[in-house]
Amino acid sequence: MTSITDTVRQAVLAMPMAQTLKLQFNRVEPxxxxxxxxxxxxxxxxxxxxxxxxVFAAADFAAVAAAGTVLPPGxxxxxxxxxxxxxxxxxxxxxxxRGRVVSASRLLTVCAADVYAVHEGHxxxxxxxxGTARNIELRAAA
Numbered sequence: 356m357t358s359i360t361d362t363v364r365q366a367v368l369a370m371p372m373a374q375t376l377k378l379q380f381n382r383v384e385p386x387x388x389x390x391x392x393x394x395x396x397x398x399x400x401x402x403x404x405x406x407x408x409x410v411f412a413a414a415d416f417a418a419v420a421a422a423g424t425v426l427p428p429g430x431x432x433x434x435x436x437x438x439x440x441x442x443x444x445x446x447x448x449x450x451x452x453r454g455r456v457v458s459a460s461r462l463l464t465v466c467a468a469d470v471y472a473v474h475e476g477h478x479x480x481x482x483x484x485x486g487t488a489r490n491i492e493l494r495a496a497a
Contacts, residue, residue, distance in 0.1 A: 419452030437486035447474030
């Protein structure tokens with residue numbers, strides 16, 4: 356039987372955007388996710404510095420994946436709102452995004468993520484996100 360953490364990992368990694376970003380999970384636990392993406396020049400607006408779009412994507416994937424880990428069986432989720440605050444340049448070899456659940460209910464889950472730029476083993480907090488995921492019940496096909 357597949358666990359909810361395995362289901363979340365598989366669902367996220369099947370998404371074309373996650374594949375394009377070369378997203379990898381470091382940790383997936385109930386209510387807590389850590390992932391990373393490499394800094395790729397295609398996503399940079401100046402050499403070695405990621406554009407906000409890639410930073411937002413890492414934060415959103417981490418936060419909403421964390422929210423997905425607390426869903427009951429037969430549910431999926433999707434972002435309905437998110438706000439990103441950029442705090443420092445996203446420069447380094449890769450980003451690490453740590454997502455967590457803030458408050459979970461049947462319909463909505465409030466989630467958050469902090470994104471760190473990693474350079475020579477040193478992490479710099481470069482962004483934080485607060486988001487809301489809509490929990491959607493899957494219905495059996497008639």
